[in-house]
Amino acid sequence: MSDITSLTLTELVKNIKDKKISSEETTKAFIDRGEKSRDLNAYITEDFSNALLKAKSFDQKPNFDLKLPGVPMAVKDLFCTKDVKTTAGSKILNNFIPPYESTVTQNIWDVGAILLGKLNCDEFAMGSSNETSFFGNVQSPIDKGLVPGGSSGGSASALAANLTPITIGTDTGGSIRQPASFTGTVGLKPTYGSCSRYGIVAFASSLDQAGPMSKDVKDCALLQEIISTYDEKDSTSIDFKRNEYSKELTNNIKGKKIGVPKEYRVDRMPKEIEDLWTKGIEYAKDCGAEIIEISLPHTNYALPTYYIVAPAEASSNLARYDGVKYGFRSKGENLIDMYEKTRSEGFGSEVQRRIMIGTYVLSSGYYDAYYLKAQKVRKLIKNDFEEAYKKVDAILTPSTPSAAFKIGEKTNDPVSMYLNDIFTVPVNLAGLPAISIPAGVDVKGYPLGLQIIGKAFDEQNILNIAYAMEEKIQFRNKITDWWIK
Amino acid sequence: MTKDNSEYLIERRDNVYEVVIGLEVHAQVTSNSKLFSSSSTTFGAEPNTQVSLVDAAFPGMLPVINEYCVKQAIKTGIGLRAQINKRSVFDRKNYFYADLPQGYQISQFKYPIVGEGTVVLDMAHGQKEVGIERLHLEQDAGKSIHDMDPQNTLVDLNRSGVALMEIVSKPDMRTPDEVSAYVKKLRSIMRYLGTCDGNMQEGSLRADVNISVRIKGSDKLGTRCEIKNVNSIKFMQMAIDYEANRQVDLIEEDKTIDQETRLFDTKKNETRSMRSKEDAHDYRYFPDPDLLPLEVTDEFIEKLKADIPELPDDKKKRFIDEFKVSAYEATILVSDIDTAKYFEEVVAKMGKNRDMKLAVNWITGELFAVLNNKNLEITQSPISAKNLAKLINLIKNGTISGKIAKTIFELMIDGDIDPQIIVEKKGLKQESDPKALEALIDKIINDNREKAIEYKNGKEKLFGFFVGQAMKASSGKANPQLINEILKKKLQ
Numbered sequence: 001m002s003d004i005t006s007l008t009l010t011e012l013v014k015n016i017k018d019k020k021i022s023s024e025e026t027t028k029a030f031i032d033r034g035e036k037s038r039d040l041n042a043y044i045t046e047d048f049s050n051a052l053l054k055a056k057s058f059d060q061k062p063n064f065d066l067k068l069p070g071v072p073m074a075v076k077d078l079f080c081t082k083d084v085k086t087t088a089g090s091k092i093l094n095n096f097i098p099p100y101e102s103t104v105t106q107n108i109w110d111v112g113a114i115l116l117g118k119l120n121c122d123e124f125a126m127g128s129s130n131e132t133s134f135f136g137n138v139q140s141p142i143d144k145g146l147v148p149g150g151s152s153g154g155s156a157s158a159l160a161a162n163l164t165p166i167t168i169g170t171d172t173g174g175s176i177r178q179p180a181s182f183t184g185t186v187g188l189k190p191t192y193g194s195c196s197r198y199g200i201v202a203f204a205s206s207l208d209q210a211g212p213m214s215k216d217v218k219d220c221a222l223l224q225e226i227i228s229t230y231d232e233k234d235s236t237s238i239d240f241k242r243n244e245y246s247k248e249l250t251n252n253i254k255g256k257k258i259g260v261p262k263e264y265r266v267d268r269m270p271k272e273i274e275d276l277w278t279k280g281i282e283y284a285k286d287c288g289a290e291i292i293e294i295s296l297p298h299t300n301y302a303l304p305t306y307y308i309v310a311p312a313e314a315s316s317n318l319a320r321y322d323g324v325k326y327g328f329r330s331k332g333e334n335l336i337d338m339y340e341k342t343r344s345e346g347f348g349s350e351v352q353r354r355i356m357i358g359t360y361v362l363s364s365g366y367y368d369a370y371y372l373k374a375q376k377v378r379k380l381i382k383n384d385f386e387e388a389y390k391k392v393d394a395i396l397t398p399s400t401p402s403a404a405f406k407i408g409e410k411t412n413d414p415v416s417m418y419l420n421d422i423f424t425v426p427v428n429l430a431g432l433p434a435i436s437i438p439a440g441v442d443v444k445g446y447p448l449g450l451q452i453i454g455k456a457f458d459e460q461n462i463l464n465i466a467y468a469m470e471e472k473i474q475f476r477n478k479i480t481d482w483w484i485k
Numbered sequence: 486m487t488k489d490n491s492e493y494l495i496e497r498r499d500n501v502y503e504v505v506i507g508l509e510v511h512a513q514v515t516s517n518s519k520l521f522s523s524s525s526t527t528f529g530a531e532p533n534t535q536v537s538l539v540d541a542a543f544p545g546m547l548p549v550i551n552e553y554c555v556k557q558a559i560k561t562g563i564g565l566r567a568q569i570n571k572r573s574v575f576d577r578k579n580y581f582y583a584d585l586p587q588g589y590q591i592s593q594f595k596y597p598i599v600g601e602g603t604v605v606l607d608m609a610h611g612q613k614e615v616g617i618e619r620l621h622l623e624q625d626a627g628k629s630i631h632d633m634d635p636q637n638t639l640v641d642l643n644r645s646g647v648a649l650m651e652i653v654s655k656p657d658m659r660t661p662d663e664v665s666a667y668v669k670k671l672r673s674i675m676r677y678l679g680t681c682d683g684n685m686q687e688g689s690l691r692a693d694v695n696i697s698v699r700i701k702g703s704d705k706l707g708t709r710c711e712i713k714n715v716n717s718i719k720f721m722q723m724a725i726d727y728e729a730n731r732q733v734d735l736i737e738e739d740k741t742i743d744q745e746t747r748l749f750d751t752k753k754n755e756t757r758s759m760r761s762k763e764d765a766h767d768y769r770y771f772p773d774p775d776l777l778p779l780e781v782t783d784e785f786i787e788k789l790k791a792d793i794p795e796l797p798d799d800k801k802k803r804f805i806d807e808f809k810v811s812a813y814e815a816t817i818l819v820s821d822i823d824t825a826k827y828f829e830e831v832v833a834k835m836g837k838n839r840d841m842k843l844a845v846n847w848i849t850g851e852l853f854a855v856l857n858n859k860n861l862e863i864t865q866s867p868i869s870a871k872n873l874a875k876l877i878n879l880i881k882n883g884t885i886s887g888k889i890a891k892t893i894f895e896l897m898i899d900g901d902i903d904p905q906i907i908v909e910k911k912g913l914k915q916e917s918d919p920k921a922l923e924a925l926i927d928k929i930i931n932d933n934r935e936k937a938i939e940y941k942n943g944k945e946k947l948f949g950f951f952v953g954q955a956m957k958a959s960s961g962k963a964n965p966q967l968i969n970e971i972l973k974k975k976l977q
Binding site for chain 2: 079080086088093096098099100102197198199200201202204205206232233234235236312313315316318319320322324325326335336339359362363364367371
């Protein structure tokens with residue numbers, strides 16, 4: 001048998017169920033690799049000794065009927081985990097230990113999985129390169145000095161580097177799909193309302209959505225069916241019929257109509273991205289899909305709209321981090337002074353920038369011009385998709401406008417950083433599901449992803465398309481373990 | 486200053502000013518749990534013992550609307566004869582304060598659950614309508630305690646997240662008396678509905694008072710000041726009196742009134758500036774993305790309508806029609822739901838030969854006095870409706886006199902004793918045998934012959950003397966009506 005850590009989740013589960021490997025062996029293997037891989041800085045909190053105890057206890061009384069029997073996994077540090085420190089990548093939550101568990105992680109533990117630890121991310125999920133984390137930037141296993149993308153950068157890096165067989169991220173504007181694309185992995189942002197937001201540190205409530213990140217599409221489907229549940233504790237959770245995505249997964253997509261939006265051919269799009277897209281279209285055709293040119297006329301406005309709506313909500317969501325109740329507190333002369341010092345010292349500069357943008361666009365006198373207008377445009381963007389879905393079953397686009405970049409390359413240019421999300425944000429604004437699958441590499445050999453956008457609640461369809469295309473693409477991630485000495 | 490009850494005018498030199506008042510009443514919704522969490526709302530619990538993770542705004546915690554509170558707000562809207570909005574939206578009102586854990590209050594800004602309505606006030610000079618602008622649901626904040634620790638402010642989050650209804654009136658009130666009547670009427674309606682207990686001491690009901698003044702006859706509104714968080718009707722009236730005069734003085738001195746928020750200092754009986762319009766918070770209201778718009782169906786509203794009990798205005802009408810009480814009496818009887826209940830129980834227990842006049846007089850007279858003295862609510866009345874009805878019937882059928890009844894009433898208080906038993910035990914039954922009374926009167930006239938002659942010669946005042954003697958001789962038990970009749974006959 002090949003190395004445990006390089007197995008897909010599905011293979012791992014099969015091996016455990018067949019009693020070829022124990023939970024303890026598996027957990028140990030991932031812990032060992034995790035310990036050797038600290039240079040990637042993928043973990044904020046390792047919970048290795050507890051994980052081992054849980055694995056041993058699983059092996060003593062194994063239940064192989066569970067979907068993830070004794071499978072260890074690490075999760076993004078945006079999910080609150082009971083009795084395990086949860087920081088959201090921020091100094092302001094540096095010492096925060098939740099007395100509760102997020103619904104999504106609870107769903108995972110309920111089917112037998114074991115927490116390995118908490119993975120690094122951009123501070124409050126604000127960033128596209130995992131460079132805004134208070135706990136330092138994350139290295140991509142793809143190449144030294146390369147960003148893994150963000151905000152679920154720790155998740156993507158840990159997954160690609162085989163520190164965890166599968167993981168979960170959160171995606172507000174592309175935070176699952178972009179790092180998946182950068183690291184040659186699969187990432188799904190489900191329909192808004194599919195996965196409960198209960199217990200996930202909020203960034204922008206109307207956009208945030210948790211989702212699986214995996215080595216292949218089948219794993220992705222399996223985790224999605226585990227984490228997606230209706231939850232009364234989240235008022236925006238939607239009670240719709242959820243499939244057993246992995247069971248119903250099929251590569252038969254003959255006759256599926258796949259749209260290609262002309263507006264995504266942005267100015268100065270790198271040739272390699274354009275080639276990737278063309279290649280993707282060919283793969284889809286090879287699978288029997290019909291390609292249809294479509295128009296999403298308001299695409300251009302998605303990014304500015306996103307950078308009004310998301311900071312507006314964030315500015316309010318982050319008001320609770322005030323030093324009064326939990327987390328970091330700085331000493332002040334009085335209440336206001338304490339607030340100012342706590343928040344200036346506790347939040348990093350990107351978070352502060354977005355709080356300021358958000359506060360500004362909600363201010364009286366500016367509300368109508370920015371926030372209200374952005375909400376109207378958001379509706380138009382949603383309508384664009386609705387119109388398109390009258391003609392097609394799914395939409396195919398590149399996941400990102402470029403491959404991963406170097407650490408530090410864009411930190412001083414927030415706008416160029418924000419442009420990374422250009423293909424992913426419209427999906428969040430419209431609340432739709434979308435999956436990124438690895439589909440090729442750029443000239444340097446860095447992975448590039450294709451994005452398949454679905455109709456609301458139609459995760460099964462985009463998983464099927466991704467599954468079929470994955471077979472054709474036969475992408476193999478080249479990881480050299482350069483960071484292991 | 487006050488010309489008559491219906492007017493409250495302020496005169497300076499040749500100018501006569503009227504006062505324009507609007508109220509924002511904050512009424513705590515009667516509900517076992519909070520607006521967006523399942524924490525208890527019991528008053529007076531140990532600090533920070535009724536706080537959920539949602540109330541304390543822990544990371545990733547989300548609000549979930551309490552349907553019961555929504556029903557309570559809609560019921561209140563129905564009681565205010567107001568428009569019920571089938572779609573309303575919760576907004577965030579953003580500001581920082583130590584007792585506001587989320588850093589924002591969830592409220593309804595643009596789209597409240599209840600729209601325009603009307604409250605009818607029964608004033609001494611007639612009825613007065615006050616318009617309701619809106620009613621919306623919102624969360625209460627926690628409590629900052631500044632005087633328990635010399636160095637620190639302490640925060641109690643028990644109240645954090647408790648549901649409030651903010652009821653905004655139109656600027657339709659003109660006198661402190663109307664304000665008092667308005668608050669009492671709101672309280673009464675909500676108590677009838679069971680949507681707010683109206684307990685002002687516990688802070689279940691408090692108000693922001695908006696006041697402006699203008700030359701009487703003008704139809705332009707003056708610059709208003711808002712007096713925050715006044716928690717008793719008396720203080721509202723005092724604050725209005727002070728503030729209205731302050732504003733008139735400013736106008737008379739050609740100074741401008743700043744639109745501002747003021748506080749009423751109950752010790753000094755004055756209002757003080759809290760913050761000016763320039764310093765006003767920019768609350769950055771926006772729809773709460775954690776909550777979907779609140780949508781209710783016609784069916785939902787109709788179901789609640791069917792549950793609405795008889796409200797004070799209807800009850801009053803019925804009391805007048807059915808029990809033939811006066812409008813004034815009816816107003817008093819219906820003002821509090823428990824008084825109305827007590828009254829109706831007395832009426833029921835009096836049976837066929839009931840005497841409404843006596844019932845009203847005994848409840849609003851003797852009983853209210855006792856309750857007042859002992860600081861009791863009518864629900865805690867030491868005399869049950871059943872026994873009061875019995876007492877009234879004893880008067881009505883002539884068993885006892887009104888005077889004896891008062892003695893018996895005093896005796897009933899201690900242990901809610903059946904008046905019949907007291908009458909029997911103490912032998913207080915009224916003497917109504919004409920023969921016995923005649924003998925008694927004959928003896929009195931005989932004993933006071935000179936006075937009888939004086940009376941016959943025209944000194945009519947002496948009639949009272951004979952009545953008194955007769956009552957005295959019978960230890961108060963003589964039927965006063967019969968005594969009068971017999972005396973008149975005998976002294977002719």
